[in-house]
Amino acid sequence: MTELIPAINLLLATFKTAKELFEKSDSTGLKSQLLAMNEQLLDMKEIALALRDENISLREELKKIKEFEDRGLTLKKDAYFDKNDNGPYCPTCWDNEKYLSMMRKPLSEFPPACPRCKYSLDR
Numbered sequence: 026m027t028e029l030i031p032a033i034n035l036l037l038a039t040f041k042t043a044k045e046l047f048e049k050s051d052s053t054g055l056k057s058q059l060l061a062m063n064e065q066l067l068d069m070k071e072i073a074l075a076l077r078d079e080n081i082s083l084r085e086e087l088k089k090i091k092e093f094e095d096r097g098l099t100l101k102k103d104a105y106f107d108k109n110d111n112g113p114y115c116p117t118c119w120d121n122e123k124y125l126s127m128m129r130k131p132l133s134e135f136p137p138a139c140p141r142c143k144y145s146l147d148r
């Protein structure tokens with residue numbers, strides 16, 4: 026997949042050539058240029074869809090980072106705690122997937138462990 030701006034520039038150049046062929050009434054050359062423009066438009070659509078998906082993903086990640094900042098989380102002794110000292114939150118889930126997972130103490134057991142990835146503070 027190419028970048029969007031070069032793809033747009035290529036389409037504009039093809040359009041210019043097609044317009045010149047139309048003005049000269051060269052229907053064979055014009056048909057070839059129209060087919061090329063169709064291919065280039067399909068490529069641009071693919072690029073635009075990939076950019077849209079990347080944008081959605083980046084917005085989700087940014088939202089999670091903002092949530093992290095709003096909670097005032099800090100790393101203490103291998104786990105995250107918020108500004109009200111709530112925690113521990115799993116550092117593995119946050120660092121790898123930006124997922125905030127409260128680590129819980131299993132009944133009558135120690136230490137706290139992540140219910141999601143099983144990371145434990147027993148280290």
Ligand SMILES: [Zn+2]
Binds near residue numbers: 116139140141142
């Ligand atoms: Zn975890």
